[in-house]
Structure formats: structure tokens, C-alpha cells
Amino acid sequence: MNRSSLRVSLLVSSLMATATMWHGTASAADWFPYKAESTEPAFAADGKKSPIDYKPLAKASKKWDICVSFPHMKDAYWLGVDYGVIEEAKRQGVKLQVADAGGYTNLSKQVSQIEDCVSRGANAVIIGAISGDGLNNVIKATAAKKVPVIDLVNGINSPDISAKSLVSFYTMGQSTGEYLAKKHPAGSPSVKVGWFPGPAGASWVEAANKGFMDAVKGSAVVVLDPKYGDTGKEVQSKLVEDALQANPDLSYVAGTAVTAEAATGVLRSRNLDKKVKVLSFYMTPGVYEGIQKGRIVASPADSMVIQGRIAVDQAVRLLEGKEVTKHVGPKIFVVDSANIKTVKLDDILPPASFKPVFEVK
Structure with a gap:
């Protein structure tokens, strides 16, 4: 091969590698170290947060069998968490099975899925919880069998969990509230905000609600009574439509990512997209695109892909x-x-092309 041909060959190889990384298949080894925060003492609501650079294990020592339980995969948020757990399982060389309970009203189904995981011999269980307290009995039974339980994303109040990979949804809600409060400080004209924190009873929802409400205290932001509902697009669209009907002077719609995505369509259909602004308190591809296009004002990012990756690493570390x-x-x-x-x-x-994956063999 002459030098000219060699240069062309190297250029093509470089471009192919770049394209592969862009689509998310070659970047698995590049996600760390990642800027994170640890809480001490662990699991304490008032624990002190300290910045760390998170680094996972290079590889598991054996092909551990890890089970993951999600509340659903009806929106892109949990698709992102799925991408995280799947890719980290592949990178570390462990088996992984994902169960999807189908929605926040299906607590009993999630309990059954976790029981099935343990009965089939899973070495560890990672849970995106439907309820902060409703899984306590099944978690206690799981821990009693020396199976580590990792609390992923949503928050679990059980004393029997082994680790948490999550952010403070209080901080997520607070960040969104602070963003509004800075735009509309005390003394400026009041603005009315429709607030849609998600399904009632879920720990992450209650935490986000408290953070948001605390952040807007003393500002010119007037928040309507929270409207709770499942994070399905149809449910959230109906809640937004009802709020607009009852409050023609609404200035903002703020809430879950599904709320924000649904609201942009509802507002455009009513020619209100220039009048009513939209915020989310967590990030999804739809929210990201909405910010790009100017349809959504802002959203905190909690790096859900990384939360999934960390949970798998925690499981392997506990097992080893x-x-x-x-x-x-x-x-x-x-x-x-x-x-x-x-x-x-x-x-x-997650990459735009990613579809739900339920198993790594």
C-alpha cells in the first residue's frame, strides 16, 4: 500500500469510528469518569453531598445474573435508563433481564415481577420503584435471601436496600422552580403556573413537588393546585387541556417530561404556544428537541443513562x-x-435509534 492509499485508508477508518461513536455503540468505554455526587451517610435524607468522579469496574469477575424492574417504558425517560443498564451489562460482561410493570398503577405487578426475579435465581435486583413504600415487604424478603437490592432513579424508603443510584428529585423540582423564580422575582407582575408533578404517591413525584414549591416561595410565581396523573401522554394532555380551559390567564405549564411534550402539541393546536411557556423538571429526547426548537424553555438534566450504568456497577461491586x-x-x-x-x-x-431491550445474555 502506498502512502496516499494509506492516508485514505486511515481517514476512512477514522470517519467510521467517529460515526460509530456518534450512534452510541463504541462509546460504552468512554462514559467515565463521570461528574457525580455521593451522599454521606448513605440513604440519609439530609446527608451531605460531595462531588466525585465516578469510575466503574473494568469488568465483572463472572457472568452474574442481574434482574431489573422498571415501572414502565411508556416514555423516553425509561428508555434512556434501559439503554444505560443494557450497555453497562454488556460492557461488564453480565447477564441482565428487564421487566416492565406497565405503569404507576400496577404496583402488584411490579411486586410479582420482583418475586419472579428472585425465584428464578437472580443474583441482584435493580428497581425503578412504582411506590416509595409499597415494595417494602418484597424488598425485605429479597434482602433476607442475601440478594442485593439497588434503588434506581425513583427512590425507595425501605431500610433493606443495598445501594442507591439516583439524583434528588427535590433538587430537580427545585431547579425548575428556581429558574422560574429568577425570571419572576418578588415585586414583578405575578404569573400563573399550571403544575403537573406526575403520579400521586411516587416518591420522586412528592420530592419534586416539594422542591418546586419551596423554590417559588416569595417570588411572583403563583402555582395552581398540583394536578397528579400517570406519565402517559393521553393522561397528561387531558390534564393540561383542563387547566387551560379553567385558567385562560395561564402563563406557564411545568411538570414531567411527558407533560411538557404533550403540552407543546396542545398549545400549538389552540394557538397558545406564543402565550403559554413550557418547562420540564427532567430531560428526555422530546424535551431536548423542544428546547432546541424553542417550544420548551428549560429542563434540568439528571443523566438517566448514567444512573442506569451506575446501578449495574453497584450491583456487580456488591456481589463481588x-x-x-x-x-x-x-x-x-x-x-x-x-x-x-x-x-x-x-x-x-440514549441514541435516537435505540429501541427497548429486555435482555443481555
Whole structure:
């Protein structure tokens, strides 16, 4: 091969590698170290947060069998968490099975799925919980069998969990509330906000609600009574439509990512998209695109892909008796039109082409 041909060959190889990384298949080894925050003492609501650079194990020592239970995969948020657990299982060389309970009203189904995981011999269980307290009995029974339980994303109040991979949804809600409060401080004209925190009873919803409400206290932001509902697009669209009907002077719609995505369509159909602004308190591909297009004002990013990856690493570390950061989550930051072009996309979202995957063999 002559030098010219060699240069062309190297250029083509470089371009192919770049394209592969862009689609998220070759970047699995590049996600760490990741800017995160650990909480000490672990699991304490008032624990002190400290910045860390999170680094996972290079590889598991054996092909552990890990079971993952999600509340649903009806929106892109949980698709992102799925991408995280699947890719980290592949990278570390462990087996993984994902169960999907179908929605936040299906607590009994999630309990059954976790019981099935344990009965078939799973070495560890990772749970995105439907309820903060409703899984306590099944978690106690699981822990009694020496099966580690990792609390992923949503928050579990059980004393029997082994680790947490999550962020503070209080901080997520607070970040969104602070964003509004800074735009509308005390003394400025009041603005009315429709607030849609998600399904009632879920720990992450109650935490986000408290954070949001605390952040807007003393500002010119007037929040309507929270409207709770499942994070399905049809449910959230109906809640937004009802709020607009009852409050023609509404200035903002704020809430879950599904709420934000649904609201943009509802507002455009009513020619209100220039009058009523939209915010989310967590990030999804639809929210990211909405910010890009100017249809959504802002959203905190909690790097759900990384939360999934960390949970798998925690499970492996617990099973192998290695040092584990028991309570950790990615550092939260707000994305809006001012910084969206500088955000590293594959840190916070799955590839656009990713479809749900339920098993790694």
C-alpha cells in the first residue's frame, strides 16, 4: 500500500469510528469518569453531598445474573435508563433481564415481577420503584435471601436496600422552580403556573413537588393546585387541556417530561404556544428537541443513562465484595437555549435509534 492509499485508508477508518461513536455503540468505554455526587451517610435524607468522579469496574469477575424492574417504558425517560443498564451489562460482561410493570398503577405487578426475579435465581435486583413504600415487604424478603437490592432513579424508603443510584428529585423540582423564580422575582407582575408533578404517591413525584414549591416561595410565581396523573401522554394532555380551559390567564405549564411534550402539541393546536411557556423538571429526547426548537424553555438534566450504568456497577461491586459508593447520582444541571449547544448529548440521552431491550445474555 502506498502512502496516499494509506492516508485514505486511515481517514476512512477514522470517519467510521467517529460515526460509530456518534450512534452510541463504541462509546460504552468512554462514559467515565463521570461528574457525580455521593451522599454521606448513605440513604440519609439530609446527608451531605460531595462531588466525585465516578469510575466503574473494568469488568465483572463472572457472568452474574442481574434482574431489573422498571415501572414502565411508556416514555423516553425509561428508555434512556434501559439503554444505560443494557450497555453497562454488556460492557461488564453480565447477564441482565428487564421487566416492565406497565405503569404507576400496577404496583402488584411490579411486586410479582420482583418475586419472579428472585425465584428464578437472580443474583441482584435493580428497581425503578412504582411506590416509595409499597415494595417494602418484597424488598425485605429479597434482602433476607442475601440478594442485593439497588434503588434506581425513583427512590425507595425501605431500610433493606443495598445501594442507591439516583439524583434528588427535590433538587430537580427545585431547579425548575428556581429558574422560574429568577425570571419572576418578588415585586414583578405575578404569573400563573399550571403544575403537573406526575403520579400521586411516587416518591420522586412528592420530592419534586416539594422542591418546586419551596423554590417559588416569595417570588411572583403563583402555582395552581398540583394536578397528579400517570406519565402517559393521553393522561397528561387531558390534564393540561383542563387547566387551560379553567385558567385562560395561564402563563406557564411545568411538570414531567411527558407533560411538557404533550403540552407543546396542545398549545400549538389552540394557538397558545406564543402565550403559554413550557418547562420540564427532567430531560428526555422530546424535551431536548423542544428546547432546541424553542417550544420548551428549560429542563434540568439528571443523566438517566448514567444512573442506569451506575446501578449495574453497584450491583456487580456488591456481589463481588468490592468497594461501592452506596448512594450516588450524576450532577444535575439545567439545560436551556443558552447552553444546549455545549451539552454532551450521549451523557444525558440514549441514541435516537435505540429501541427497548429486555435482555443481555
